[in-house]
Amino acid sequence: MSLTAGVDIGSLTTKAVVVRDGRMAGAAVLRSGVDSAGIAEKALQEALEQAGAGAESLDGIVATGYGRIRVPFAQRRVTEITCHARGIYHLWPEVRTVIDIGGQDSKVILLDAGGKVRDFVMNEKCAAGTGRFLEVMAGALDVPVEEMGAFSQQAGQGASISSMCTVFAESEVVSLVAEGRPVAEIIRGLHNAVAQRVVAMAQRVGWEEPVAMTGGVAKNPGVVKSLEETLGTSIRVPPDPQIIGALGAALLAIG
Amino acid sequence: MSHLVGWLCHFTPVEIFTALGYTPYRLLGREGNNPRAATYLVGNLCPYVQSCLEAAIKQELPLLAGVVIARSCNAMIHLANVWPHYGAGGKTVVLDVPRRFDEDAVFYFSQNLRRLAAELAPPGEQQLSEERLWAAITWWEEQRAAWRELLACRAAGEDPPGGKEIMDGLARWQTPLNPQEAGKWETVINRLTGQPRGKAARRPRLLLAGSILPRELITMVEECGGLSVFEDSCNGMRLLLAPAARAEGDPYLYLARLYLGGPPCPRMVGDREKRRQYWAAAVDRFRIQGIIYHVMKFCDAAMYDFIALKAFCEKKGLPLLRLDGDFSGGNRGQWQTRLEAFLEMLGVG
Numbered sequence: 252m253s254l255t256a257g258v259d260i261g262s263l264t265t266k267a268v269v270v271r272d273g274r275m276a277g278a279a280v281l282r283s284g285v286d287s288a289g290i291a292e293k294a295l296q297e298a299l300e301q302a303g304a305g306a307e308s309l310d311g312i313v314a315t316g317y318g319r320i321r322v323p324f325a326q327r328r329v330t331e332i333t334c335h336a337r338g339i340y341h342l343w344p345e346v347r348t349v350i351d352i353g354g355q356d357s358k359v360i361l362l363d364a365g366g367k368v369r370d371f372v373m374n375e376k377c378a379a380g381t382g383r384f385l386e387v388m389a390g391a392l393d394v395p396v397e398e399m400g401a402f403s404q405q406a407g408q409g410a411s412i413s414s415m416c417t418v419f420a421e422s423e424v425v426s427l428v429a430e431g432r433p434v435a436e437i438i439r440g441l442h443n444a445v446a447q448r449v450v451a452m453a454q455r456v457g458w459e460e461p462v463a464m465t466g467g468v469a470k471n472p473g474v475v476k477s478l479e480e481t482l483g484t485s486i487r488v489p490p491d492p493q494i495i496g497a498l499g500a501a502l503l504a505i506g
Numbered sequence: 507m508s509h510l511v512g513w514l515c516h517f518t519p520v521e522i523f524t525a526l527g528y529t530p531y532r533l534l535g536r537e538g539n540n541p542r543a544a545t546y547l548v549g550n551l552c553p554y555v556q557s558c559l560e561a562a563i564k565q566e567l568p569l570l571a572g573v574v575i576a577r578s579c580n581a582m583i584h585l586a587n588v589w590p591h592y593g594a595g596g597k598t599v600v601l602d603v604p605r606r607f608d609e610d611a612v613f614y615f616s617q618n619l620r621r622l623a624a625e626l627a628p629p630g631e632q633q634l635s636e637e638r639l640w641a642a643i644t645w646w647e648e649q650r651a652a653w654r655e656l657l658a659c660r661a662a663g664e665d666p667p668g669g670k671e672i673m674d675g676l677a678r679w680q681t682p683l684n685p686q687e688a689g690k691w692e693t694v695i696n697r698l699t700g701q702p703r704g705k706a707a708r709r710p711r712l713l714l715a716g717s718i719l720p721r722e723l724i725t726m727v728e729e730c731g732g733l734s735v736f737e738d739s740c741n742g743m744r745l746l747l748a749p750a751a752r753a754e755g756d757p758y759l760y761l762a763r764l765y766l767g768g769p770p771c772p773r774m775v776g777d778r779e780k781r782r783q784y785w786a787a788a789v790d791r792f793r794i795q796g797i798i799y800h801v802m803k804f805c806d807a808a809m810y811d812f813i814a815l816k817a818f819c820e821k822k823g824l825p826l827l828r829l830d831g832d833f834s835g836g837n838r839g840q841w842q843t844r845l846e847a848f849l850e851m852l853g854v855g
Contacts, residue, residue, distance in 0.1 A: 317843075329850065330843050330846045330847040330850060331843065332843065332847035332850070333847060333850045333851075356843075367851070368847065368850070368851050369851075370825075371844075371847060373843070373844055375830065
């Protein structure tokens with residue numbers, strides 16, 4: 252029997268997954284904070300409790316994500332690019348493109364038939380096309396970020412958002428609100444803007460079908476729909492897309 | 507009076523400086539922000555060029571008798587415009603460099619070099635004799651040959667000097683503060699040859715390319731487990747690799763052919779095929795397993811060059827990573843994940 256764990260410290264959330272004999276046995280998602288190591292430990296503890304195991308029985312721990320260097324109890328550190336690829340390969344080995352949109356960055360990862368990373372592209376030093384962008388816009392619209400997806404699906408069309416700079420887009424949103432444009436249309440417009448940004452990256456790297464999406468933003472069905480429309484293909488979203496990096500890390504810890 | 511003459515672009519024939527009794531001192535830029543230079547240069551201009559002006563305004567450069575600015579790209583043209591007003595003291599001599607390599611270009615460039623020698627000559631100095639220029643050419647060729655010998659070890663060796671050591675050595679070699687220091691070039695190269703290493707085993711052999719390669723990037727690549735064995739950049743090995751075949755009777759024609767005929771840089775728009783051949787030869791000879799291309803912000807030549815390199819790598823099945831940077835020394839956070847993921851692709855970690 253093997254028991255391994257993966258810890259993924261992102262800019263907004265910290266995720267932990269415990270894998271027993273190659274199958275997920277427990278998972279936890281906590282809000283990230285300044286005490287990265289403490290939160291990582293707490294997330295791991297929660298995931299272990301779900302798995303009904305103790306930390307002493309773990310055969311290996313891999314840390315990933317933005318805060319991977321801040322997990323002192325991990326034996327290895329692997330980038331989230333490799334981990335998301337591994338996690339998706341575990342779920343759907345036939346997937347060739349992974350779109351991962353997290354809190355502070357977005358990535359498009361190409362996989363080969365063996366699940367190895369063939370190429371990837373990440374967003375520039377800018378919040379455009381990330382979860383943070385949507386959070387700021389949700390704040391400007393006074394809508395909870397987790398409700399943006401449902402809101403956008405009420406709109407027949409999206410408002411045109413021409414600027415992808417978070418600062419400029421926010422003032423554009425404020426102007427649209429002042430013009431009386433329905434909030435649902437503005438949100439759909441924002442989702443379309445994120446999708447256009449990400450699809451441009453996907454085209455740069457030469458995306459291939461089938462496509463899957465991971466990361467916290469994949470929980471927003473409005474963004475997924477906009478991405479599907481812009482790409483012209485369907486996108487597979489795992490039941491809990493936020494934990495795929497941690498799942499991949501736990502699988503890589505098997506050795 | 508200083509005997510140092512500053513230079514920037516690798517199309518600058520330093521042999522002329524030596525023949526005139528000067529010591530060539532390369533302006534390699536500085537890390538950090540460039541608030542003073544931003545007063546005189548627009549913000550969307552090569553950060554390396556901005557940093558050279560910043561260093562001059564802040565008096566961080568040694569005393570220079572003059573600076574030769576090769577107008578080889580748009581940013582250099584802007585620098586040549588402002589340097590006489592805000593740069594270091596001494597003469598500012600501007601050198602036009604053709605963008606192609608053919609007989610017309612060689613002749614044009616040779617005439618520019620003759621003019622450069624005349625403009626740079628110290629006051630009251632007689633015309634530079636061909637004998638003195640040939641002696642300087644021989645002296646520099648001896649140095650480049652020693653470098654090439656070291657680089658040949660990198661191509662063949664299982665345990666070659668890493669990119670950081672080579673780039674640091676190149677920087678020391680190009681910035682002597684006096685003629686005595688310049689004369690000790692063998693010490694710089696021997697120090698690199700004799701350094702104990704033993705860390706190359708199983709590290710992926712990489713080609714690092716770009717307009718300017720920041721020290722920060724090479725350091726990070728090697729910290730993360732890669733090994734840079736070939737640096738194709740303005741501040742890299744290009745200036746060492748020109749084929750030296752002395753068929754010319756006229757030293758200026760010789761120098762023009764030597765500098766224009768060397769490895770083409772991204773600005774040599776007419777030499778795309780030659781550039782592809784240059785990459786192919788480097789990949790084969792240095793057994794390159796992956797390429798990292800540094801695109802300096804606002805360097806259009808590098809951006810177009812990257813597109814050509816991408817096509818080359820796709821054809822060869824060679825992994826390629828693009829990293830954008832601003833020469834500030836503060837790009838680590840932006841590069842870390844990309845670099846580590848790229849090295850994981852190549853089997854590191």
